[in-house]
Amino acid sequence: MLTQELLKRVLAKVPDYQTFMTVDELDASSRRLAQEYPGVVSLTEIGKSRSGHPLLCLTIGCGSENAILYGCPHPNEPIGAMMLEAFSRILAEDAELRQALDYTFYIIKVWDVDGVRLNEPWFKGPFSITNYVRHFFRPAPTRQVDWTFPIDYKNLHFHDTIPETRALQNLIDQLHPRFLYSLHNSAFGGVYWYVTQPLEESFYDRLRGVAAGQHMPIDLGEPEAPYIERLSSAVYRSISMADTYDYYEAYGQAHPEDLCGSGTCSADYGKQACGAFTLLTELPYFFNPAICDQSASDMLRRDAKLYALDYRKRMRQFAQETLADSWHYIDPENPFKFAMEGFNSIDDDSATRQMLQTHPEYQKPATISEKFSNVDLQPFFSCLTLCLYTRAYETELEAMRQRGEADQSKQAALEKAYQRFRAKLDEQAALAEQNLSYEVVPIQRLIRIQLESGFLCADHIRRA
Numbered sequence: 001m002l003t004q005e006l007l008k009r010v011l012a013k014v015p016d017y018q019t020f021m022t023v024d025e026l027d028a029s030s031r032r033l034a035q036e037y038p039g040v041v042s043l044t045e046i047g048k049s050r051s052g053h054p055l056l057c058l059t060i061g062c063g064s065e066n067a068i069l070y071g072c073p074h075p076n077e078p079i080g081a082m083m084l085e086a087f088s089r090i091l092a093e094d095a096e097l098r099q100a101l102d103y104t105f106y107i108i109k110v111w112d113v114d115g116v117r118l119n120e121p122w123f124k125g126p127f128s129i130t131n132y133v134r135h136f137f138r139p140a141p142t143r144q145v146d147w148t149f150p151i152d153y154k155n156l157h158f159h160d161t162i163p164e165t166r167a168l169q170n171l172i173d174q175l176h177p178r179f180l181y182s183l184h185n186s187a188f189g190g191v192y193w194y195v196t197q198p199l200e201e202s203f204y205d206r207l208r209g210v211a212a213g214q215h216m217p218i219d220l221g222e223p224e225a226p227y228i229e230r231l232s233s234a235v236y237r238s239i240s241m242a243d244t245y246d247y248y249e250a251y252g253q254a255h256p257e258d259l260c261g262s263g264t265c266s267a268d269y270g271k272q273a274c275g276a277f278t279l280l281t282e283l284p285y286f287f288n289p290a291i292c293d294q295s296a297s298d299m300l301r302r303d304a305k306l307y308a309l310d311y312r313k314r315m316r317q318f319a320q321e322t323l324a325d326s327w328h329y330i331d332p333e334n335p336f337k338f339a340m341e342g343f344n345s346i347d348d349d350s351a352t353r354q355m356l357q358t359h360p361e362y363q364k365p366a367t368i369s370e371k372f373s374n375v376d377l378q379p380f381f382s383c384l385t386l387c388l389y390t391r392a393y394e395t396e397l398e399a400m401r402q403r404g405e406a407d408q409s410k411q412a413a414l415e416k417a418y419q420r421f422r423a424k425l426d427e428q429a430a431l432a433e434q435n436l437s438y439e440v441v442p443i444q445r446l447i448r449i450q451l452e453s454g455f456l457c458a459d460h461i462r463r464a
Contacts, residue, residue, distance in 0.1 A: 002100045002459045014086045017443040020078040020123035023116050026109045030056050037092045047167030049113040055167050060091050063103040065178040065462055070108040073146035073182055075115025080183020083447045084109045112145045127440045130429045133383035140342025141262035149269040153242045158263035176274040179458045186284045190219030190291045192234040194280035196271050204232040210452045214445045217292035221373035240268035251351035261346035277461045281453040283446050286438040293368035302362040304374035309349050311378040322420045326413035336392035379431035386425040393418035
């Protein structure tokens with residue numbers, strides 16, 4: 001049984017990391033751990049990334065249930081990788097902890113290896129909005145490892161799983177895990193959780209207590225999508241691609257499958273395949289206290305949400321004007337271009353605009369936290385798109401230089417667009433830096449929240 005004394009002792013062992021580790025550093029650490037504890041830890045390769053890099057999986061313990069924990073399901077989210085770095089060593093060293101948890105743990109520190117490498121320039125700091133958004137990368141929906149699991153739902157049929165997804169899919173099929181921990185994180189906000197099925201309110205209180213114990217407020221702002229079901233304060237039911245489909249269908253889209261853009265997620269697949277329970281603990285690099293302020297703002301929630309949609313629309317118009325004379329010059333397989341093409345193909349806000357006019361929840365005053373999510377954070381969110389465009393042009397210009405290509409008109413068109421995107425990115429980053437008054441959350445505190453949340457959930461599920 002996981003006692004409070006044992007839990008306290010384990011959390012005290014989490015190192016005070018000052019930076020995030022790279023793929024190579026994490027791989028080397030896993031190999032060292034397996035060599036140091038040969039009777040307790042084993043290391044296997046469960047597949048390869050699209051670039052051919054091995055996907056490493058640590059196996060620790062010999063409990064009565066299986067659990068799979070995986071970091072970097074989105075490559076700009078390395079908090080989970082660092083949690084698994086700390087947890088794997090603590091678990092290997094502590095026989096009492098292994099016995100108390102009673103799981104066999106399968107630990108994949110880095111799932112989207114290729115994508116993580118494109119984020120590594122910000123991993124060593126400085127930890128600021130400007131540095132983060134300048135080196136941000138997230139792949140297109142069809143290349144996201146956690147959103148290309150197969151699904152057949154109404155008119156949506158997706159089976160184009162990528163190698164990284166197949167590796168975890170095969171592991172789930174082989175192990176029939178009781179518990180999955182998908183280690184996502186947000187960039188800005190407070191702490192919140194997703195669960196695949198409702199639990200008792202007392203358990204949600206314990207989760208919120210985890211955040212409070214690390215002096216981190218819970219996130220009470222706008223949910224990530226309007227159709228996400230809130231189970232309790234800062235606790236939501238996990239979504240699947242079927243939920244996205246139903247949302248678009250409910251608000252008048254004739255072909256919802258065209259806007260889904262990819263497959264379903266590991267939480268949905270695990271639930272369907274073997275009844276696995278999945279937890280997500282979302283927490284931020286950057287924090288502003290407005291995200292937990294429940295007092296009324298001076299806007300309706302509908303108007304705050306419309307502000308966000310209109311802001312995004314202006315950024316799309318800027319991008320379209322800037323791309324007109326040069327986008328065709330960029331290699332279609334450029335990862336930043338491929339990402340933006342994928343996101344643009346599903347960027348239709350008509351269903352949300354219709355929902356805002358009819359849903360009663362959006363006719364009420366927005367809280368300060370909801371206004372902050374929809375209004376104050378828009379410069380930050382716009383930076384994430386602008387960065388992908390900027391890096392697409394930057395990468396193509398560098399490729400031209402390496403090839404010795406001397407097409408002056410092409411280079412001039414690419415350079416002009418690059419400079420325009422870079423200037424807009426710098427402008428929006430400056431707005432975010434100026435207006436958000438944020439603090440950078442220490443990595444150790446974030447790891448402890450993610451680790452303790454996982455302990456509580458795994459223990460609860462095993463004893464249910």
